[in-house]
Amino acid sequence: METALSNYIQNYSPLEELIICSNKIIGGGQLIKIQDYSPLVVGRGEIPLIWLNVKNNNKIIELIKENKSFNSNLNVEKSITNRTTIIKVNNSIIIHAKMREENSCIISKIDLRPIGLDIVGDSQKLKIAGNTLSGNTFSGAQYLIGME
Amino acid sequence: MTTFNNKEIHQTVYINGKININPSITILHTPYLLEKYDFDKVINGKHFFSDLSTVLKGIWIGLTINTVAKFIGNLVDKNISFDKWEVYAVLISLFCYFICLIIERFIPTERKRIINDIKSHFNIK
Numbered sequence: 001m002e003t004a005l006s007n008y009i010q011n012y013s014p015l016e017e018l019i020i021c022s023n024k025i026i027g028g029g030q031l032i033k034i035q036d037y038s039p040l041v042v043g044r045g046e047i048p049l050i051w052l053n054v055k056n057n058n059k060i061i062e063l064i065k066e067n068k069s070f071n072s073n074l075n076v077e078k079s080i081t082n083r084t085t086i087i088k089v090n091n092s093i094i095i096h097a098k099m100r101e102e103n104s105c106i107i108s109k110i111d112l113r114p115i116g117l118d119i120v121g122d123s124q125k126l127k128i129a130g131n132t133l134s135g136n137t138f139s140g141a142q143y144l145i146g147m148e
Numbered sequence: 149m150t151t152f153n154n155k156e157i158h159q160t161v162y163i164n165g166k167i168n169i170n171p172s173i174t175i176l177h178t179p180y181l182l183e184k185y186d187f188d189k190v191i192n193g194k195h196f197f198s199d200l201s202t203v204l205k206g207i208w209i210g211l212t213i214n215t216v217a218k219f220i221g222n223l224v225d226k227n228i229s230f231d232k233w234e235v236y237a238v239l240i241s242l243f244c245y246f247i248c249l250i251i252e253r254f255i256p257t258e259r260k261r262i263i264n265d266i267k268s269h270f271n272i273k
Contacts, residue, residue: 033160034167054175061178073173089173116171129165130149140158147167 009051011066013044016103021110021121026139032119032128033143039117040095040110047078048085048097048105054115063115073114089114180269186262193259201248208241 014028025031030038037060041051052064052074063071067078067085074094077086083099096109110126112119118129125134128145138144150163182190215238221228267273 054171056175056177059178061175063175070179071173071175113169114172115175116169118165118167118169128163129167131163131165132149132151132153134152135154136152136157137155138157141160143160144157146160146162147165148162 009041009043011043012041012049012051015042015044015105017100017105018042019100019104019106021107021126021133022124022135023126023133023144024137025144026137029138029140029142029144031143032145032147034147038143039112039115039119042097042105042107044103044105046080046099047083048099048107050076050085050087050095050097052087052095052115054117177270180266182266189258189262193257193262195252195255195257195259197248197252197255201245201252204241204245204248208238208245211238211241 016027018025018029018031020031030041032039034055037053037055038051039053041053043049043051043066047067049066050064051062051066053060053062055061063069063074064076064087067076069076069087073089075088077088078084079086085095085097086093087095092111092114093109094111094114095107097105097107100106107121108123110119110121118127120127125132127133129147131145133145136144149165152161211234215234218228218230218234222230
């Protein structure tokens with residue numbers, strides 16, 4: 001059974017369309033669920049609202065909550081003008097997210113290896129633990145990818 | 149390893165592989181979000197018996213130094229008197245100090261609750 005995001009993420013409004021590295025997620029879904037948590041959640045806002053979580057010793061650790069960083073190594077750059085949210089680790093971009101319209105967000109770059117997750121992608125393709133996704137359209141469930 | 153290109157997908161795709169790798173940044177714990185009220189309790193929320201035990205500890209240390217000094221003085225110079233009541237004073241202050249410590253330990257306070265919450269959050273035994 002899928003865990004509702006709202007159970008552990010507050011103030012989250014789903015996007016109608018989320019494009020992650022050329023893969024389109026329609027209807028409020030998110031990219032990936034690993035066991036019982038979602039490492040990356042993108043929500044609707046004037047700029048993309050991002051939650052970033054990892055699991056350590058069976059505890060879910062919030063690294064970024066609604067664009068607010070709880071880890072000194074993670075820097076969140078917000079631009080209302082460009083409608084972007086950019087997350088950096090030591091000046092390297094690990095997430096570049098931009099609102100295209102009111103209900104549509106595009107992530108053109110992702111690299112979660114610095115936080116211990118093998119998820120890398122650019123505007124052409126997305127690689128998750130060696131699996132490649134490109135140009136797919138997903139709708140109808142809460143998560144595009146599941147891992148046990 | 150699997151490749152998904154230009155597909156219409158309508159249910160969660162379960163994939164294999166090793167997703168967890170060694171992070172390059174330090175990830176330990178979620179920060180403990182301390183409210184101003186809690187911070188105030190941690191700084192100023194000590195129980196009366198806690199403050200009293202601190203005072204009694206000071207008295208006990210002072211009396212002990214005094215008694216030891218007089219005892220040594222008495223050994224060197226018999227004119228320096230060394231009275232029994234001084235030893236009793238040391239013992240009584242020590243006894244009162246321990247009583248306060250025990251009472252303070254068993255009385256629940258907001259400060260203790262917050263400190264226990266913080267310890268529990270950071271898995272501190």
